[in-house]
Amino acid sequence: SAVISQKPSRDICQRGTSLTIQCQVDSQVTMMFWYRQQPGQSLTLIATANQGSEATYESGFVIDKFPISRPNLTFSTLTVSNMSPEDSSIYLCSVPKGLGITPTEAFFGQGTRLTVV
């Protein structure tokens, strides 16, 4: 199984500021996914981070708000920009087991618990 390290594990931020979350995987992966889990709710996919190309964003999420970097096959960052209290959530990094788009399970990082005050 892949080992995924996310940093920071939690943070409390002032509104209007930005936070960058890092995701490091111990093996090379083609795709990395960023999810948001709002309090008491399910996981919602924010975007797919592809190495060597721009991230693909889901409906309701835009690059200006959630810029993503994917400099290599083992690392990605998600930035939450110009934060408001509504951005308070757990943000999770995920990678699929195996390469490509084969239908295998996904591994998740421990998550970053963000509180915006």
Added chain:
Amino acid sequence: AQSVAQPEDQVNVAEGNPLTVKCTYSVSGNPYLFWYVQYPNRGLQFLLKYITGDNLVKGSYGFEAEFNKSQTSFHLKKPSALVSDSALYFCAVRDATGTASKLTFGTGTRLQVTL
């Protein structure tokens, strides 16, 4: 579009009793179905999956799930619950014809196992 429904926000079970956590799904093609568990302050852990084959799949920690195509369900079960099973459980689906490895999650069911 694919979707997952978990009709119960919480399930309460006494230790030693069987448990069932319900999940129904909707996809345009064949479904790939998953169960994940989330313990407090921890990330999601994979429990089991259905891709094809036997409708009853077995997973980690003694859990199993039954795929029922006619009822579009994939209920999670365990014959004898443990207090340590108390956690948040998510059902997820992926369309087999999808072009990306994206999961759609249900809203989660909190399982509370008491002595």
